[in-house]
Amino acid sequence: MTLEDAGFNVSLRIEAVELPDAAEKARLSGVGLRAGAAVVKIMPTPLQDPVSCKVGAQLLAVERRLLRRVRVVLS
Amino acid sequence: MGRVIALAGRPNTGKTTLFNALTGLRQRVGNYAGCTVEKNEGSFGDGPEKADVVDLPGTHSLLPATQDERVAFRFLSESADQAQDLLVLCVAEASNLVNDVALAAGLKDAGYPVALVVNMIDEARQNGILINGALLAEELGMPVILASARHGEGLDDVADLIRPGPLRADLTRAIDFRAAQTETLRLLQEKAEAEAERACAAAVTLPGRAFLPTIERSIRIDRVLMHPAAGPIILAATMFLLFQALFIWAQPLMNLLQDGLTAFAGGLRHVIPAGPAASFLCDGAIPGISAVVVFVPQIAILFILIGTLEQTGYLPRAGAMVDRALRPFGLDGKVFIPFLSSFACAIPGVMAARTIASEKRRLVAVLLAPLMTCSARLPVYALIITAFVPAAFRPLGFDGRGLVMAGMYGFGVVFALLLAFALKWTSLYEAHPSPITVLPPYRLPLPRDLARYVWARCRHFLERAGKVIFVVSLGLWAMSCFPRNKTLLAPIDAQIAQVKSGPASPEQAALLQTLTRQEDAARIKGSLLGMTGRAIEPVFRPLGWDWRVSVSVLASLAAREVFVGTLGTIYAMGGEEGSRQGLIKALRDAKNPQGLPRYPLGTAASLLIFFAVALQCVSTIAIVRRETGGWKWALIQFAVFFVMAYGLSFAAFHLVNFLA
Numbered sequence: 188m189t190l191e192d193a194g195f196n197v198s199l200r201i202e203a204v205e206l207p208d209a210a211e212k213a214r215l216s217g218v219g220l221r222a223g224a225a226v227v228k229i230m231p232t233p234l235q236d237p238v239s240c241k242v243g244a245q246l247l248a249v250e251r252r253l254l255r256r257v258r259v260v261l262s
Numbered sequence: 263m264g265r266v267i268a269l270a271g272r273p274n275t276g277k278t279t280l281f282n283a284l285t286g287l288r289q290r291v292g293n294y295a296g297c298t299v300e301k302n303e304g305s306f307g308d309g310p311e312k313a314d315v316v317d318l319p320g321t322h323s324l325l326p327a328t329q330d331e332r333v334a335f336r337f338l339s340e341s342a343d344q345a346q347d348l349l350v351l352c353v354a355e356a357s358n359l360v361n362d363v364a365l366a367a368g369l370k371d372a373g374y375p376v377a378l379v380v381n382m383i384d385e386a387r388q389n390g391i392l393i394n395g396a397l398l399a400e401e402l403g404m405p406v407i408l409a410s411a412r413h414g415e416g417l418d419d420v421a422d423l424i425r426p427g428p429l430r431a432d433l434t435r436a437i438d439f440r441a442a443q444t445e446t447l448r449l450l451q452e453k454a455e456a457e458a459e460r461a462c463a464a465a466v467t468l469p470g471r472a473f474l475p476t477i478e479r480s481i482r483i484d485r486v487l488m489h490p491a492a493g494p495i496i497l498a499a500t501m502f503l504l505f506q507a508l509f510i511w512a513q514p515l516m517n518l519l520q521d522g523l524t525a526f527a528g529g530l531r532h533v534i535p536a537g538p539a540a541s542f543l544c545d546g547a548i549p550g551i552s553a554v555v556v557f558v559p560q561i562a563i564l565f566i567l568i569g570t571l572e573q574t575g576y577l578p579r580a581g582a583m584v585d586r587a588l589r590p591f592g593l594d595g596k597v598f599i600p601f602l603s604s605f606a607c608a609i610p611g612v613m614a615a616r617t618i619a620s621e622k623r624r625l626v627a628v629l630l631a632p633l634m635t636c637s638a639r640l641p642v643y644a645l646i647i648t649a650f651v652p653a654a655f656r657p658l659g660f661d662g663r664g665l666v667m668a669g670m671y672g673f674g675v676v677f678a679l680l681l682a683f684a685l686k687w688t689s690l691y692e693a694h695p696s697p698i699t700v701l702p703p704y705r706l707p708l709p710r711d712l713a714r715y716v717w718a719r720c721r722h723f724l725e726r727a728g729k730v731i732f733v734v735s736l737g738l739w740a741m742s743c744f745p746r747n748k749t750l751l752a753p754i755d756a757q758i759a760q761v762k763s764g765p766a767s768p769e770q771a772a773l774l775q776t777l778t779r780q781e782d783a784a785r786i787k788g789s790l791l792g793m794t795g796r797a798i799e800p801v802f803r804p805l806g807w808d809w810r811v812s813v814s815v816l817a818s819l820a821a822r823e824v825f826v827g828t829l830g831t832i833y834a835m836g837g838e839e840g841s842r843q844g845l846i847k848a849l850r851d852a853k854n855p856q857g858l859p860r861y862p863l864g865t866a867a868s869l870l871i872f873f874a875v876a877l878q879c880v881s882t883i884a885i886v887r888r889e890t891g892g893w894k895w896a897l898i899q900f901a902v903f904f905v906m907a908y909g910l911s912f913a914a915f916h917l918v919n920f921l922a
Contacts, residue, residue, distance in 0.1 A: 217361075217451060239481075244360075244361075249698055
């Protein structure tokens with residue numbers, strides 16, 4: 188499933204970040220969004236997009252279009 | 263060969279706090295990514311130990327995506343070119359080590375001499391994280407220091423590390439980031455992340471819980487501040503209260519300053535013999551400078567509130583909240599910080615746009631950021647609003663002047679959004695590019711950092727305004743004194759001589775006062791300033807401005823706040839009714855020859871709109887030129903904003919007069 192499909196407050200692990208651009212993928216990896224990272228969807232912002240997520244030991248506001256490209260499994 | 267310590271690291275790891283601690287400088291400290299968008303330089307130590315310390319903008323990875331990230335990597339590559347004796351001090355957040363250490367490992371692999379400062383170690387302890395510094399150093403193959411730059415912990419160890427020289431001279435094998443292939447950097451990043459994970463797995467013991475206490479606390483706060491209903495209300499209320507506070511808290515202090523400076527000028531008049539020196543000081547320099555100084559309380563309150571928002575970590579969340587709302591206008595949440603910074607000054611705002619990865623969106627932010635109400639507009643707005651909006655105007659119990667002020671701030675934002683919307687149909691539009699914003703943990707602002715920040719901003723305002731206004735005041739005083747038009751002055755001088763020769767009485771004193779004012783007015787009318795004002799008056803007459811306002815606006819094309827000082831000087835030199843009690847009273851009491859108010863409400867409205875739109879700031883024009891790489895956009899921006907300002911002011915003048 189994708190991070191977009193996953194429920195809130197469920198412990199997940201990133202399986203893959205599916206982006207066609209390798210450089211962009213590496214940059215997101217630098218921010219912490221990479222395969223193997225623990226992730227929990229916390230809450231949407233008031234306008235529902237972006238969504239606040241705990242990725243590793245930090246909070247990120249991730250846009251829904253990116254959530255759809257992050258494949259996750261239950262942790 | 264110079265010794266250089268470069269502070270690098272991911273955004274918001276406390277590099278600037280460490281930089282301030284090492285150098286004693288007072289750079290701006292904030293709790294959001296992109297707070298430092300240009301490298302800052304200071305020095306550490308003395309004599310042979312002396313080293314230049316450079317605070318580089320934050321970098322998320324070894325693949326620079328934004329303008330500020332490129333600044334950091336360009337600096338490192340240039341240091342390698344110049345064979346500097348360089349040490350890269352990588353600053354990492356102790357509670358987020360696995361992400362932050364990757365950059366240090368990557369830079370080491372790229373051939374740079376690196377040491378690691380694990381910052382915010384106090385916060386990590388509170389989170390129950392144990393870090394074995396020695397083991398981490400062994401795993402990474404670089405010196406590691408555990409520190410808390412905010413609270414001074416470990417700073418002696420950092421000083422001991424960087425004090426001995428030379429640091430390292432061999433940079434011959436360092437990668438040139440300016441020329442490196444993306445694929446090379448990608449592989450380097452991948453390798454660095456693997457090294458960081460391995461080193462942290464060995465040296466860091468995490469608590470047996472899914473959420474760190476700082477993250478848990480931030481989530482609890484977010485559930486209120488980013489609540490679907492309460493979040494936007496809190497954001498709007500915060501902004502609204504900020505502008506109310508500007509008037510309610512600042513007014514007593516402003517009155518105190520105004521009274522003090524007026525008394526000072528009055529006292530000086532009795533001490534200095536009448537003549538050019540007294541005239542220059544009491545009618546030129548002091549009224550001009552005091553017209554600006556009185557606004558320091560408002561500037562200080564503005565920055566106390568903005569600084570608090572910056573340091574708590576609320577700003578990136580506000581950006582995330584408005585992100586979706588901005589998308590229809592062709593903008594995104596990334597413009598929130600450049601736009602909000604521009605409320606302080608357009609210069610950091612324009613520079614903060616460097617954190618926007620998309621080049622076209624960055625240009626749009628650069629072009630629109632100066633429309634936010636900067637602190638230089640504040641004295642102008644405060645003067646006009648205080649002079650023309652009655653204190654008794656209190657709709658729904660709120661301070662009416664505060665509401666008009668909030669309205670002006672709102673006008674700047676709405677106008678910028680409308681322009682952004684219009685730009686969607688130009689070649690400047692680019693689809694929404696930035697999918698992630700880092701939300702730092704909430705932190706309590708340190709009063710010391712906040713006080714330094716507010717002091718630095720007030721000093722900057724005073725230095726900038728003070729210098730310009732002193733020079734302008736000098737020029738204006740000379741222009742208003744010369745030449746002396748004898749045809750205009752002779753009859754009044756004769757009348758004064760006649761009255762003076764009569765017996766002393768209260769009536770004589772009153773008549774003498776009136777004649778002296780007429781003489782002052784005649785002198786300024788016949789002077790170079792008066793002639794210039796009348797020459798340009800026809801251009802601005804359709805906006806409801808007389809020659810005094812027109813000259814002041816012309817002078818303020820260099821810097822907006824000059825308007826207040828110039829008008830203050832003109833009114834003081836002209837000996838207008840009430841001018842000795844300050845400019846606000848003088849404007850309020852000013853009458854035209856028919857005895858009607860010289861400035862109807864429409865004039866106040868047209869001035870407010872003009873100042874809200876026109877780009878009257880040489881420094882901003884210069885920084886736009888620098889950030890856009892040439893004069894083209896800077897000149898287009900100036901010309902377009904001026905034409906729009908004129909048109910909208912014309913409309914405002916006639917509309918408000920019609921309604922009034």
